[in-house]
Amino acid sequence: MAVDLDRCTGCEACVTACHAENNIPTVGDTQAARGRALHWMRVERYWEGEFPDVRLKFRPVMCQQCDAAPCEPVCPTYAAHHTDEGLNAQVYNRCIGTRYCANACPYNVRFFNFFNPSWDKPLHLQLNPDVSVREVGVMEKCTFCVQRIKAAEVQAKAEDRSLKDGELKPACAQACPATALVFGDLNDPESEVSRLSRSPRGTKLLDDQGTQPKVTYLQRQSSE
Amino acid sequence: MDRREFLKASAITGASATLAGCGHPEHQLIRFIPEEELVPGVATWKPSICPLCPAGCGLLVRVMEGDAEVVRNGQIGLIKMGLAKKLEGNPAHPISQGKLCVRGQAAIQITYHPDRLRHPLKRTGPRGAGAFQEVTWDQAIDELASKVGALAEANNQGALAFWMRPSRGQRRELVAQFLHRFGAPPPFSFELFGEDVLRRANALSFGREQLPTFDLARTRYVISFGADFLGTWNSPVSQNIGYGLMRQGRPGQRAKLVQLEPRMSQTGANADEWLPIRPGTEGVLALGLAHVILNGRMRSADAAGRAGTLVDGWMNGLPDFTLPHVETLTGIAAARVERIARELAESAPAVAIIGGAPLAQTNGLFHALAVNALNALVGSVETPGGVFFTPIPNASSKPDAAGERERRRQSAAPTLDKLAAGILSAERPPIQILLLDEANPVFAAPPAWRVKDALQKIPFIASFGNFLDETSILADLILPDHSFLESWVDDVPEAGTTMAVASVAPPVMKALHQTRAMPDVLLDVARRLPRLNPPLPWQTFEQMLRASFEALPARAAPQTTPGVQPAVDVWSKAQEQGGWWAETPAGTRPPPNVATRDPGRPVSFVAARFDGETNEYPFHFLPYASQAFLDGSLAHLPWLQELPDVVTTAMWSSWAEINPKTAERLQIAQGNVVEIASRHGSLRAPVLLSPGIAPDVIAMPVGQGHEHYTRYATGRGANPISLLAPIVEEETGALAWAATRVRVSRVVGADLQLILFAGALRERPHEHEGR
Ligand code: SF4
Ligand code: SF4
Ligand code: SF4
Numbered sequence: 005m006a007v008d009l010d011r012c013t014g015c016e017a018c019v020t021a022c023h024a025e026n027n028i029p030t031v032g033d034t035q036a037a038r039g040r041a042l043h044w045m046r047v048e049r050y051w052e053g054e055f056p057d058v059r060l061k062f063r064p065v066m067c068q069q070c071d072a073a074p075c076e077p078v079c080p081t082y083a084a085h086h087t088d089e090g091l092n093a094q095v096y097n098r099c100i101g102t103r104y105c106a107n108a109c110p111y112n113v114r115f116f117n118f119f120n121p122s123w124d125k126p127l128h129l130q131l132n133p134d135v136s137v138r139e140v141g142v143m144e145k146c147t148f149c150v151q152r153i154k155a156a157e158v159q160a161k162a163e164d165r166s167l168k169d170g171e172l173k174p175a176c177a178q179a180c181p182a183t184a185l186v187f188g189d190l191n192d193p194e195s196e197v198s199r200l201s202r203s204p205r206g207t208k209l210l211d212d213q214g215t216q217p218k219v220t221y222l223q224r225q226s227s228e
Numbered sequence: 229m230d231r232r233e234f235l236k237a238s239a240i241t242g243a244s245a246t247l248a249g250c251g252h253p254e255h256q257l258i259r260f261i262p263e264e265e266l267v268p269g270v271a272t273w274k275p276s277i278c279p280l281c282p283a284g285c286g287l288l289v290r291v292m293e294g295d296a297e298v299v300r301n302g303q304i305g306l307i308k309m310g311l312a313k314k315l316e317g318n319p320a321h322p323i324s325q326g327k328l329c330v331r332g333q334a335a336i337q338i339t340y341h342p343d344r345l346r347h348p349l350k351r352t353g354p355r356g357a358g359a360f361q362e363v364t365w366d367q368a369i370d371e372l373a374s375k376v377g378a379l380a381e382a383n384n385q386g387a388l389a390f391w392m393r394p395s396r397g398q399r400r401e402l403v404a405q406f407l408h409r410f411g412a413p414p415p416f417s418f419e420l421f422g423e424d425v426l427r428r429a430n431a432l433s434f435g436r437e438q439l440p441t442f443d444l445a446r447t448r449y450v451i452s453f454g455a456d457f458l459g460t461w462n463s464p465v466s467q468n469i470g471y472g473l474m475r476q477g478r479p480g481q482r483a484k485l486v487q488l489e490p491r492m493s494q495t496g497a498n499a500d501e502w503l504p505i506r507p508g509t510e511g512v513l514a515l516g517l518a519h520v521i522l523n524g525r526m527r528s529a530d531a532a533g534r535a536g537t538l539v540d541g542w543m544n545g546l547p548d549f550t551l552p553h554v555e556t557l558t559g560i561a562a563a564r565v566e567r568i569a570r571e572l573a574e575s576a577p578a579v580a581i582i583g584g585a586p587l588a589q590t591n592g593l594f595h596a597l598a599v600n601a602l603n604a605l606v607g608s609v610e611t612p613g614g615v616f617f618t619p620i621p622n623a624s625s626k627p628d629a630a631g632e633r634e635r636r637r638q639s640a641a642p643t644l645d646k647l648a649a650g651i652l653s654a655e656r657p658p659i660q661i662l663l664l665d666e667a668n669p670v671f672a673a674p675p676a677w678r679v680k681d682a683l684q685k686i687p688f689i690a691s692f693g694n695f696l697d698e699t700s701i702l703a704d705l706i707l708p709d710h711s712f713l714e715s716w717v718d719d720v721p722e723a724g725t726t727m728a729v730a731s732v733a734p735p736v737m738k739a740l741h742q743t744r745a746m747p748d749v750l751l752d753v754a755r756r757l758p759r760l761n762p763p764l765p766w767q768t769f770e771q772m773l774r775a776s777f778e779a780l781p782a783r784a785a786p787q788t789t790p791g792v793q794p795a796v797d798v799w800s801k802a803q804e805q806g807g808w809w810a811e812t813p814a815g816t817r818p819p820p821n822v823a824t825r826d827p828g829r830p831v832s833f834v835a836a837r838f839d840g841e842t843n844e845y846p847f848h849f850l851p852y853a854s855q856a857f858l859d860g861s862l863a864h865l866p867w868l869q870e871l872p873d874v875v876t877t878a879m880w881s882s883w884a885e886i887n888p889k890t891a892e893r894l895q896i897a898q899g900n901v902v903e904i905a906s907r908h909g910s911l912r913a914p915v916l917l918s919p920g921i922a923p924d925v926i927a928m929p930v931g932q933g934h935e936h937y938t939r940y941a942t943g944r945g946a947n948p949i950s951l952l953a954p955i956v957e958e959e960t961g962a963l964a965w966a967a968t969r970v971r972v973s974r975v976v977g978a979d980l981q982l983i984l985f986a987g988a989l990r991e992r993p994h995e996h997e998g999r
Contacts, residue, residue: 010482011472013458014494014874016855020333023867024314030870033880033944037983046985047874049497051919055887056504058919060497062874124342124939126740127866129296129311133269178316181327181465182472225475227484227500 005148005177005187006200007064009224012184014062018045018176022066025149025175027135029121042115044146045176061224064185066176067092067113067146068209068217075105075114083143090190090218091148101141110213114145148187149174169195190218266293266310275318275806276733277719278332279712281858282394283463284719284729285332286321286806289736290314296740299346310737312336312713317465318806322725329464330855334867338711339740341864343938344694345708346741355684356702358936365744368707372749373756375661375688376410380759385411387660391667392417396620397718397730398776402747402769403665409760418644420672420859420930420949424962425587429596433535434609436617439463439723442579444470445477447613449575451486451517451568452495453510453599455583459494460853462583463724471498484575486568488513488560489585491850491885491927492920494874501568504922506559507848507966508836510586511598513565515539515833516554518602519546520569527573527605535604538597540832548833577613578606585850585966589836593959597831619728619812620720621780643961644673645954648682657685664691665709665746670698671860671934674952674963676908692746695864701936709746714739716747716769730780731807732773745769777802781810839953840907840969849906849970850927851948857931860949863941872985873929876916881983882945885918885927886972894972901978904928906970908953911946914982926970 022028022045031040045066052059073092075084083098084105106114120140123131131137134151138144156172169188177185188197200206205222266272269292276287294311297304315336319326338344348368353359363371379388388410390403394417403415423439431437439462444450457467474483487499488510496502505513521527522545529536529543536542541549551562558565572578582599586592608614642650651657662683673679683689683702691703694711709715718732747769754764766772777799802808838848853859855875856868863869869880876883884904886896896902898917903910904926913928921927933947953968 008472008476010475013468013471013498015458015464015468016330016871016874017328017333017468019871020330020867021316021328024333024336030866032870033981033983036870036879036985037981041870041872041879041985043872043985046872048986049874049877053919055889055919055921055923056502058492058502060492060875060920062497124866126297127337127340127342129294129340129740130313130336132313133292133294175314178326179328179333181317181329181468182475183469184472225482227482 005066005069005174005185005218006197006206006220006222008184008186008200008222009061009063010205010222011182012047012062012064012180013182014047014049015181016047017179017181018064018185019043019047021175021179022146024130025132025135025152026147027131027137029123035118040116040118042117042144044113044115044144063221064176065111065113065209066219067148068111068215068219069148071216071218072214074108074110074213074215078104078108080104089153091150093147093150094143094145096136096138096142096144099142101143103143105143110210110215114143117142117144266291268293271313272310274733274736275321275804276315276713276736277717277731277806278315278324278328278335279338279717280331280335280862281464282722283323283465283724284721284731285324285328285465286318286731287324287328287332287733288316288318288806289713290316291736298740299742312339312737320805321731321807322727322729322809323463323721324465325469327465327469329468330871331858331862331868332465334862334865336713337865337867338694339713339737341695341938343696343864344711344741345696345706346743348708348742349706351704355704358696358701360706365707365742368705369749369752369756371705372690372707373753375690376753377757377759379661380410380757384660386413387658388412388663389659389661390415390663390665391669392665393667394419394422396720396722398769398773399718399747401776402750402764402772405764406750406754406760409762409764410757414641416641416647417667418669418672420963420965421584421853422962423587424960425592425957426583426596428960429593429600430617432538433597433600433604434617438617438620440581441616441618441723441726442467442470442581443577443613443616443726444483444579445473447474447577447579448481448483449486449572449578450474450483451572451578451580452488452499453505453514453580453582453595454489454586455581456493456495456853457581457583458498459855460858463721466724484571490848490922490925491852492875492918493852494855496920497875502920503560503564506557507585507850507925508589508591508838509558510582511591511595512549512554512833513558513560514580514582514595514598514602515546515549516551516558516565517569517572518542518598518605519549519554520551520566521573521605522546524570524573526570527607529605531607532601532604535597535601535609538830539601540830542601542830572606576606577608577611579603579608579614580606581615585852588957588962588964588966590955590958590964590967591834591836592957592962592964594831594833616726618721618723618725620722621728621730621808621810643956644669644679645677645956645961645963648673648677648679651682651685652678657682657687659686660688662686662689664689664693664700664703666693666861668697668699668861670702671937671947672949674908674954675950676954692749694743695938697937698935707746707749708741708743710735710739710743713737714743715745716773718773725809727809727811729807729809730777730802732777732802733806734770734803747772774799777808780808836967837955838967838969839955842969845906845969845971847924847926847970847972848922848966849904849948849951849968850925850966851930851952852927854929854931857929860931860934860947863931863934863944864938866940869940869944875920876918877984877986878916879983879985880944881981882913882928882932883916883982884913884972885916885921887921887923887925888917888919890923891915891917894974896972896974899982901975901980902972903975904951904970904972906951906953906968908968909950911948911950912975912978912980913946914980916982926972
């Protein structure tokens, strides 16, 4: 994934799209006030300077899909693990809720289910049948919409072809009106995401932590 | 079955469906699949239209089979039916181009909302108490028809009123035709963030009584006067798409954005240069820029044509708008104004945008006309990279165009304050029957207009809305509409594209509850009225839509979606792809849609008036359209309640934004509760210190503070509209919602909580800082 901060407007379409796609529950005001709201995708904002010379910068943050993911080795049950495709996956059935992984992740993108999720009926009819609902005691986080990746792979296989670049998008990238979020195959040097990742504007979040994140942030430019 | 097996199983069904020869099941547009053809686990995509704001984005809805609990004839049962699962933008639609905004993504929660009205209701208790009993559709329609019929018997047809949200499609046309034939005034709309001032200005300057469209993708310079065009204003999705392109869509060419506003909006955050201008002086700055351009001989005065002649002193180089004078009035340094003027003149194509608070001052029309003249001066009207006006297709259904008549009458239509005052002062209210379609003026109007008191005096009120809100709770009879996903929907976008567009879509799913589509209920009522002359020619709303789309030229038959059999006629094509749209042939301008009226004498700057003396009420009060709820009509959706506002990260609550220096002076800290008071009301809210707000401004998002609006919004936070003075824009009579002044004082011991996503347990922003 590449995130072009010069395109991102902070519109947060990605945030709600992620809720809709991934069956992320809302927790309500009391729990939200305790820091228990779940947002696999969030838009961080940073103030710089003082009035009137202030700047406000946005940064969409989701799981960075680290190649050297600190969340993985600390998990006693291998719930947090690396897949063959290089995704950092979370097997909900294995998770016993130690929350070590959440402590280990420097990006604060792992969310714990402090209680069973609930949807006031009939809001539950919206739930996506392709994504399992997580129960109390389980850690969850952005999966790069693995269900969409799988569906596109199956489709391509059925048509006896390989996936086209840009054919498959996680819900956030699908929604993003400014095309700030670009998803694709980093192993293919010709893909759009590879091209963007080589941009001189490219940076990684908390690069010095040695996590080798797979998400590249392209810095916002300035006209001054 | 564990997750892996489940994935495998659905993969197999997916694959076999594909082999069955339908190409791309994930993205197919099929008109109305009989439910039995839904394959479990396989998604179908159907077009629809986002109903949440006037932008009218085209949707694709993911539909899958599921089990829904429904009540039929008093029995609860479980039925298998197609259920909407997710909304995405329709890639073929000229406005949304495959994208949606944050609110559009959440629109699906309307259909599945637990507090939707599920069947017709008749009031039992006192008005406003919320006590209703269930009645059958026959009873409800009989009652409505007999009440309306009685008006006709009494020869008092003019006492029927229909208040609805503004819209431009056949839905409104049907209401207009019904009212016209009955002999009642046209439908009426009142919106807090209505756009009458800008429409009037565009009619005067350009002969186009509509909102503008900006070609951001091709522009090189944007100067925006208060318009939150990336967040909540006008056509946010198409504007965000254009913004992405103007920044990084052309290698080596990045357009600049300058934003002028006293409180940094989401759009302001994206600006290269953000300038906190003094409220009510935006047009002065625009003319200051024009002054520099004219006197530097960078453009000639007549380049602005008609838009220029509307501004006093234009042909003489705007002698009243010298740089020192502009600096004194606006608070923006003269050197800066001069530099921006040069950049603007040298960066063609450049475009100026005005929207939001500047238009909601007592001198709002002046600001809009000034910005229009600036656009005309730099040559950006109807040219690439500039401002355009969406051509409006002539989809008006035969046999007569009530719409056109309505539009003419509308320009003389009374404003909400006058309507309310008329009802309150009359012994016998001029409105005897009020029909409401989702309009919520009780929430959206300043208290001094006494809209609620006025409604209490109306003998009979019926509401079609999906939810009980501050206005519909006053209804005597409720005939709940289908949700947009359960109905035929249509729309004619006013802005956001240079193509002529008429959107339409059939129902995406069956109705979950015992609701009925408002247009069909209205047609049913019409059939029972003997005196409707001439009677409406359609049996159903679908017939009316069909007639109007069949009247559209087929030459513009849209390109077909890959994998779909080419449809035979305009109507089928429109249903299949979610609308009809046509490119305007290059070089042609749509004709003016209003006669260019003689404006009388040119406008000149008159200082904005504010309600409240400066010494007693030292702060400007700025209510703004919130990212989550716009004008408050979306506060009932839980995803939007739990959305961290992007500028403040606040959720589930109200807050008041104050400059940190001001707060220090008043000895107020973040999270402290303050009382904000105007001459017309007061409220309490926790304080949020914001570096991006002028020291003499207090800002609050509109949306919370509902007295009645479902379990998620009722009793939550405070409504900033309750502070607003009944002060209007002087030329148009539109509410000047940014012209109230307030005072602020700390309240000790109040426990109103600021719920923030950042800075709570989870985020530690300092760790990310400076990278
Ligand atoms: S961002 Fe956090 S959760 Fe994601 S892979 Fe890296 S350490 Fe693990
Ligand atoms: S949808 Fe795109 S532009 Fe909007 S906040 Fe997310 S990344 Fe930024
Ligand atoms: S801008 Fe957002 S709310 Fe408005 S119509 Fe488009 S998707 Fe819906």
